Amino acid sequence: MSLWKRLLIRYGSFFVTLLLLSGLFFFLGHIVLKGGNTLSPALLFGEVAPMDALLFKERVFEGLFPAICGTLCLVLLSVTLALPAGVLTGIWLSHFARGRAKRTLTLCVDTLAGVPSIVVGLFGFSFAILLHTLTKGRIGPCLLIAALTLAVLVMPGIIRTTEVALSTIDRGTRLRVSAMGATPVQAIFHVYLPMAASGIFRGGVLALGRCAEDTAAIMLTGVVVTAGVPYALFGRFEALPFAIFTIASEYTGPEELARGYGAALILLILCGGLFGLSACIACRFRSIKR
Amino acid sequence: MKITFDTLTFRYGTHTLLKDISMEVPQGALTALTGPSGEGKSSLLSVINHLWQPEDGVRITGSAVAQFKGGAVDLLSPHLNLPLLRQKVAMVFQNPTPLPFSIFKNVSLPLTFAGIRDQKKIHQRVERALTRAGLWDEVNHRLKHPAATLSGGQQQRLAMARALVTNPEILLLDEPTSSLDAESRNGIEAQLLELKKSCTLLLVSHSEDQVDRLADRIYRLDQGHLERQG
Numbered sequence: 422m423s424l425w426k427r428l429l430i431r432y433g434s435f436f437v438t439l440l441l442l443s444g445l446f447f448f449l450g451h452i453v454l455k456g457g458n459t460l461s462p463a464l465l466f467g468e469v470a471p472m473d474a475l476l477f478k479e480r481v482f483e484g485l486f487p488a489i490c491g492t493l494c495l496v497l498l499s500v501t502l503a504l505p506a507g508v509l510t511g512i513w514l515s516h517f518a519r520g521r522a523k524r525t526l527t528l529c530v531d532t533l534a535g536v537p538s539i540v541v542g543l544f545g546f547s548f549a550i551l552l553h554t555l556t557k558g559r560i561g562p563c564l565l566i567a568a569l570t571l572a573v574l575v576m577p578g579i580i581r582t583t584e585v586a587l588s589t590i591d592r593g594t595r596l597r598v599s600a601m602g603a604t605p606v607q608a609i610f611h612v613y614l615p616m617a618a619s620g621i622f623r624g625g626v627l628a629l630g631r632c633a634e635d636t637a638a639i640m641l642t643g644v645v646v647t648a649g650v651p652y653a654l655f656g657r658f659e660a661l662p663f664a665i666f667t668i669a670s671e672y673t674g675p676e677e678l679a680r681g682y683g684a685a686l687i688l689l690i691l692c693g694g695l696f697g698l699s700a701c702i703a704c705r706f707r708s709i710k711r
Numbered sequence: 712m713k714i715t716f717d718t719l720t721f722r723y724g725t726h727t728l729l730k731d732i733s734m735e736v737p738q739g740a741l742t743a744l745t746g747p748s749g750e751g752k753s754s755l756l757s758v759i760n761h762l763w764q765p766e767d768g769v770r771i772t773g774s775a776v777a778q779f780k781g782g783a784v785d786l787l788s789p790h791l792n793l794p795l796l797r798q799k800v801a802m803v804f805q806n807p808t809p810l811p812f813s814i815f816k817n818v819s820l821p822l823t824f825a826g827i828r829d830q831k832k833i834h835q836r837v838e839r840a841l842t843r844a845g846l847w848d849e850v851n852h853r854l855k856h857p858a859a860t861l862s863g864g865q866q867q868r869l870a871m872a873r874a875l876v877t878n879p880e881i882l883l884l885d886e887p888t889s890s891l892d893a894e895s896r897n898g899i900e901a902q903l904l905e906l907k908k909s910c911t912l913l914l915v916s917h918s919e920d921q922v923d924r925l926a927d928r929i930y931r932l933d934q935g936h937l938e939r940q941g
Contacts, residue, residue, distance in 0.1 A: 593804070593806065593808070594808075594810065596762060596804070597804060597810070598810075598820075599762060599793075599797070600760060600762060600797055600801070600802045600804075601797065601801075601820055601821040601824055601873065602793075602794045602795070602796075602797035602798045602821055602824045602825060602877065603794065603820075603821075603824040604794050604824070607794075607823070607824050611820065611823055611824070612810060612820070615812070616810070616811060
């Protein structure tokens with residue numbers, strides 16, 4: 422390769438990376454600058470005393486506290502539903518599936534990964550209508566259906582990261598483990614899954630982020646502007662991304678818009694916190710498996 | 712605890728790797744298998760603990776029988792209980808790369824696979840295996856440390872301890888000292904001479920000197936044909 426080509430690749434890739442990082446920092450800086458000033462107990466709890474709100478003694482109407490609780494419940498419920506199913510499907514794809522069955526399921530997973538979230542939301546909405554009809558109006562769009570919809574949305578990512586993480590285990594290791602007298606199931610649960618844990622956790626973290634930010638899917642399946650702190654799986658709920666969407670589309674003045682930036686900043690902090698927590702769990706898991 | 716091959720032929724796709732192999736690996740002795748690279752020595756080992764897969768295009772004909780304490784086992788039977796067979800026939804690979812776990816877990820895993828849950832028993836068996844492999848004194852104070860922190864020679868002895876922890880009747884060794892320095896190699900060889908008293912050993916080695924030093928019986932594999940040399 423000629424010198425100018427090497428220089429072009431070297432400085433071109435550096436420039437593109439710099440451009441992307443600049444965009445990221447500009448975006449984060451913009452949110453922090455615009456939303457940082459609004460961060461206060463009033464943004465979270467409105468007129469209600471923080472302790473009363475945190476102990477669920479008094480309902481919060483003005484602040485973002487119910488939306489934060491709703492987002493946390495939604496994220497935890499969705500990931501709890503998606504993770505076991507996604508990991509088990511990933512295991513099946515990487516270790517047991519062969520031939521046409523493997524190709525068909527891989528195609529299904531890839532197709533599902535490419536489906537826009539609004540379409541998955543419509544599927545959830547149809548499911549909610551079906552339940553509404555079957556239960557004579559007792560069940561409609563709610564937290565559980567929204568969580569199920571998000572679980573369907575993030576499951577392809579979890580399946581793929583699990584499959585890829587397990588596929589990176591080399592043939593030599595597999596031979597060694599077989600030679601130790603392990604059955605295929607023992608090998609997976611005692612050796613391969615602990616070895617692939619970091620990759621699977623990364624898939625889980627991406628799923629967390631997707632569940633926390635997706636608005637289209639939950640708009641059709643149960644989220645509302647005012648519902649208070651979620652009290653039941655079959656109840657309506659509030660969520661931060663929907664709160665941001667509502668403020669951004671209906672704000673009437675700069676103060677209200679600043680509240681939207683504040684909500685966006687809180688969502689970023691929440692996601693950062695969840696990512697950090699996942700990283701700590703992954704780190705802890707790495708030290709335990711030794 | 713002996714192995715007998717009779718007119719064994721090992722085909723990989725259209726390539727015949729081993730042709731009409733007949734040999735006996737006697738009990739309580741160290742049998743060595745030597746010869747040029749790529750002639751099928753490791754494939755012959757894989758027949759004994761059934762590490763070959765028909766799905767990979769492997770076809771084996773002839774007869775391969777292992778005589779254990781509990782009776783004879785047809786090693787080519789499609790109905791073999793593989794986990795049980797591999798508890799009786801352990802293997803040490805050429806590359807000792809340990810699993811990314813602690814020293815203790817690396818050695819105790821075969822016991823977990825064998826369904827042993829009693830922690831006291833597991834600790835006793837791990838200590839015994841590490842002692843038999845000549846590693847206990849060097850690692851007993853750091854059993855929870857990652858196995859990757861051990862030196863090359865120690866990792867190979869760890870692999871031997873892992874193979875010995877289920878008290879196998881047959882131990883297969885695929886060039887276990889090829890990547891080690893002279894001191895580590897001498898340590899492993901001393902352990903092998905000790906193990907000969909309790910195990911049937913089959914050693915694959917390129918080193919003529921090593922084979923002469925250790926083996927009670929020597930076979931040479933060349934161009935798919937086996938020949939007894941000593």
